[in-house]
Amino acid sequence: MGTSWHSGRVPPATRSRTASRKPTGNARSWDEPTLAPVVLVRGPEGLLRERAVDGLVALARERDPNTEKVELDAAAYGAGNLQVAASPSLFGEAKIVVVTAAEAGTDDVYADLLAYVAAPDPETTVVVVHGGGQRGKKMLDAIVASKAPILQCDALTRDADKAEFVSRDLRAAKRRAEPEAVRALIDAVGADLRELAAAVAQLVNDTTGTIGVGVVDRYYAGRVEATGFKVADAAVAGDAGGAVALLRHALATGADPVPLVAALAMRMRTLAKVAAIRGGSVTARELGLQDWQVRNAQRDLARWTPEGLATAITAVAQADAEVKGAGRDPVYAVEKAVLTIAQATARR
Amino acid sequence: MTVWDEVVGQEAAVDVLQRAAGDTRSMTHAWLLTGPPGSGRSVAARAFAAALQCEQGGCGACHQCTTTLAGTHPDLTVVATDQVTIRIEEVRSLIGTAARTPSLGRFRVIVVEDADRMIERTTNVLLKAIEEPPAHTVWVLCAPSVQDVLPTIRSRCRAVPLRVPPPEAVAELVVRRDGADPTVALAAARAAQSHVGLARRLARDPEARGRRSAVLDVARRIRGVGDAVLAAGELVDVAKAEAASSTSERDATERAELMRALGAQDGATLPPRLRSQVRQLEEDQKRRATRRQRDVLDRSMVDLLSLYRDVLVMQLGADVDLINGLDPNDLAVVRSLAADSTPEQTVRRMDAIGVARERLGSNVAPLLAMEALAIALRPQG
Ligand SMILES: [Zn+2]
Numbered sequence: 001m002g003t004s005w006h007s008g009r010v011p012p013a014t015r016s017r018t019a020s021r022k023p024t025g026n027a028r029s030w031d032e033p034t035l036a037p038v039v040l041v042r043g044p045e046g047l048l049r050e051r052a053v054d055g056l057v058a059l060a061r062e063r064d065p066n067t068e069k070v071e072l073d074a075a076a077y078g079a080g081n082l083q084v085a086a087s088p089s090l091f092g093e094a095k096i097v098v099v100t101a102a103e104a105g106t107d108d109v110y111a112d113l114l115a116y117v118a119a120p121d122p123e124t125t126v127v128v129v130h131g132g133g134q135r136g137k138k139m140l141d142a143i144v145a146s147k148a149p150i151l152q153c154d155a156l157t158r159d160a161d162k163a164e165f166v167s168r169d170l171r172a173a174k175r176r177a178e179p180e181a182v183r184a185l186i187d188a189v190g191a192d193l194r195e196l197a198a199a200v201a202q203l204v205n206d207t208t209g210t211i212g213v214g215v216v217d218r219y220y221a222g223r224v225e226a227t228g229f230k231v232a233d234a235a236v237a238g239d240a241g242g243a244v245a246l247l248r249h250a251l252a253t254g255a256d257p258v259p260l261v262a263a264l265a266m267r268m269r270t271l272a273k274v275a276a277i278r279g280g281s282v283t284a285r286e287l288g289l290q291d292w293q294v295r296n297a298q299r300d301l302a303r304w305t306p307e308g309l310a311t312a313i314t315a316v317a318q319a320d321a322e323v324k325g326a327g328r329d330p331v332y333a334v335e336k337a338v339l340t341i342a343q344a345t346a347r348r
Numbered sequence: 349m350t351v352w353d354e355v356v357g358q359e360a361a362v363d364v365l366q367r368a369a370g371d372t373r374s375m376t377h378a379w380l381l382t383g384p385p386g387s388g389r390s391v392a393a394r395a396f397a398a399a400l401q402c403e404q405g406g407c408g409a410c411h412q413c414t415t416t417l418a419g420t421h422p423d424l425t426v427v428a429t430d431q432v433t434i435r436i437e438e439v440r441s442l443i444g445t446a447a448r449t450p451s452l453g454r455f456r457v458i459v460v461e462d463a464d465r466m467i468e469r470t471t472n473v474l475l476k477a478i479e480e481p482p483a484h485t486v487w488v489l490c491a492p493s494v495q496d497v498l499p500t501i502r503s504r505c506r507a508v509p510l511r512v513p514p515p516e517a518v519a520e521l522v523v524r525r526d527g528a529d530p531t532v533a534l535a536a537a538r539a540a541q542s543h544v545g546l547a548r549r550l551a552r553d554p555e556a557r558g559r560r561s562a563v564l565d566v567a568r569r570i571r572g573v574g575d576a577v578l579a580a581g582e583l584v585d586v587a588k589a590e591a592a593s594s595t596s597e598r599d600a601t602e603r604a605e606l607m608r609a610l611g612a613q614d615g616a617t618l619p620p621r622l623r624s625q626v627r628q629l630e631e632d633q634k635r636r637a638t639r640r641q642r643d644v645l646d647r648s649m650v651d652l653l654s655l656y657r658d659v660l661v662m663q664l665g666a667d668v669d670l671i672n673g674l675d676p677n678d679l680a681v682v683r684s685l686a687a688d689s690t691p692e693q694t695v696r697r698m699d700a701i702g703v704a705r706e707r708l709g710s711n712v713a714p715l716l717a718m719e720a721l722a723i724a725l726r727p728q729g
Contacts, residue, residue: 044621046628071444078422084448100441103625104609131625134611155621192627265716269577272719276574287578306573310723313577317720320712 027150033059037120040143042130043153047193049129052151053098056127060096067094074105082112086124096125103131110139117142162186166200173204177211184216228263236267236300240342247338257323257330264316271297272309308344315340351398351406351413354391356521357513364508369399376506377481379488383510386543389490393459397424401453412453423450428461436470443477446485456485463489464496471498478504518542522551535674561677563648564655567725568681576722584715591640599633642708653701660694662686700724
């Protein structure tokens with residue numbers, strides 16, 4: 001193996017997490033990259049696989065900045081591709097060949113890898129990325145038997161592991177968070193590791209200082225639907241003052257304007273549909289409306305003309321466009337729509 | 349027979365591309381084919397790729413030509429997306445592809461359809477790749493117009509504009525390829541506004557013609573705000589159904605393939621560690637269905653726009669061919685709308701269709717965008 005083996009950049013002190021379930025053999029955690037002629041990255045967590053590969057590439061480029069990265073998609077692999085990719089380039093640059101999606105590879109890729117593992121090129125690093133499952137088992141067994149390093153990318157199921165993952169990303173960004181905030185974040189978006197990583201990145205970008213539980217709540221606590229319907233109720237009843245007050249409160253506590261607009265749209269839609277029932281063109285059953293919905297809408301419709309409905313729905317569509325990027329001020333866009341609805345009722 | 353046979357009505361563009369393929373020593377390594385949907389960007393890109401590989405510059409008959417046109421040539425990579433954007437990972441992997449020397453052909457050709465469907469970060473990855481292409485690599489990017497790609501990309505590509513082919517040329521192709529009846533083919537080509545793929549489908553499939561006529565008829569049926577909201581719901585439901593019918597079979601196949609690849613028995617519960625991969629696939633498929641639904645809706649709006657263009661032409665008494673003049677039912681809709689409204693109202697309705705298309709493009713809830721549109725189409729004052 002000789003001099004081409006380089007150890008990961010992560011200092012030993014930060015590796016304590018893996019102590020709880022140290023993998024056997026040559027397996028190690030995804031965040032402890034090490035270079036070797038053949039490296040196996042395996043496990044079901046896609047984000048971790050990507051990060052493991054990034055770590056290996058970074059390590060290779062640390063050793064030789066001109067290292068060329070070549071990706072081979074195992075699912076579209078043809079016989080001999082590996083030989084071509086792994087052979088030294090014309091200009092003698094080092095190479096790192098990443099075989100992606102080896103869990104869904106062609107028969108050729110397994111045959112070629114099996115042969116390659118027996119006699120790998122010491123100058124090149126071949127990274128095999130396998131997402132789990134039985135496909136390519138013989139090849140996997142051969143890699144394991146060759147004592148090649150294995151970067152494990154297990155799904156993070158325990159909250160403690162997820163918290164460690166969050167802390168790791170925060171450390172890399174030189175930021176800190178209250179433990180309470182980390183817990184709240186995991187509660188809100190922890191089901192999906194990618195979403196969790198994206199949320200951490202967003203908090204890092206959008207805030208300064210120690211990340212507190214307040215900011216996490218504001219970003220991720222959601223629960224605006226109920227507020228949205230209250231705002232819509234007030235607006236449809238023609239109560240402009242009440243509707244705007246509710247709206248401002250919702251926005252001030254961090255509600256996202258997009259679901260607020262959706263709630264307005266849903267309310268106006270029901271009114272228009274019930275207006276169509278009154279016009280005799282359809283029945284409530286055909287529209288899938290409940291009796292109470294029809295009764296409520298009929299009561300509301302006493303304050304509405306067809307022209308008013310047209311104005312209101314047009315305003316809501318405009319607001320949706322504005323909160324989705326067409327306007328500079330999404331908060332004002334929703335407020336304008338709420339006021340337009342309330343005024344469209346009064347005008348009869 | 350040549351590789352250019354299917355590139356309809358693009359004499360100027362074909363001339364440029366053909367000449368480039370004939371003189372490979374002074375090759376331009378990055379091309380940008382632009383033209384509105386249906387102008388045949390991807391067909392032209394494939395033909396160009398074949399001409400580049402062919403020893404005779406695009407004979408259309410040799411192995412290089414036929415495999416390139418069929419998309420199976422090993423040195424041809426085509427990137428298209430069924431989703432709203434091309435993913436950055438896909439573009440990253442192209443960099444490695446571009447570096448590989450061609451195995452059979454004269455060039456490694458990478459065609460990026462929908463080069464406009466990229467976020468800026470992804471475009472920057474692409475930029476790096478086309479900035480210094482290896483001598484054996486040719487990039488062919490396709491987009492609706494040069495404005496749809498970033499200036500940094502634009503400035504590194506040779507742009508070749510494609511035009512909307514005349515309907516007669518499209519009809520002629522449909523007759524030649526599919527043996528369609530010439531009258532049906534011309535009606536289809538007009539209704540498709542020269543979109544080749546669509547014209548072929550309309551000429552071949554009476555149900556597709558029926559669905560299109562139904563969309564036009566919606567415009568006539570809207571009498572008030574209630575009707576408008578119901579009609580909008582109908583249009584969205586039809587789009588959903590059409591999107592589902594065109595993607596569901598493929599979704600199931602992909603899922604079965606993934607399960608097989610993961611070594612799971614179909615129907616059995618999946619171990620938790622494999623579920624994330626299945627979830628990933630399902631998310632991709634959902635995104636694809638969303639895009640397909642938007643595309644179908646956008647197509648409906650193009651059809652509606654063609655209807656009001658005809659209405660306006662009739663109201664103004666202009667002597668030009670109607671887009672919807674060859675189908676008696678469609679013509680009846682044109683006539684009744686022309687009689688019931690003023691040219692000013694027609695223009696306002698066309699504007700409303702434009703607004704709705706923009707909204708759909710910028711992610712407004714489809715149902716809401718269609719409701720506002722349908723309301724603007726109702727008879728007023
Ligand atoms: Zn040929």
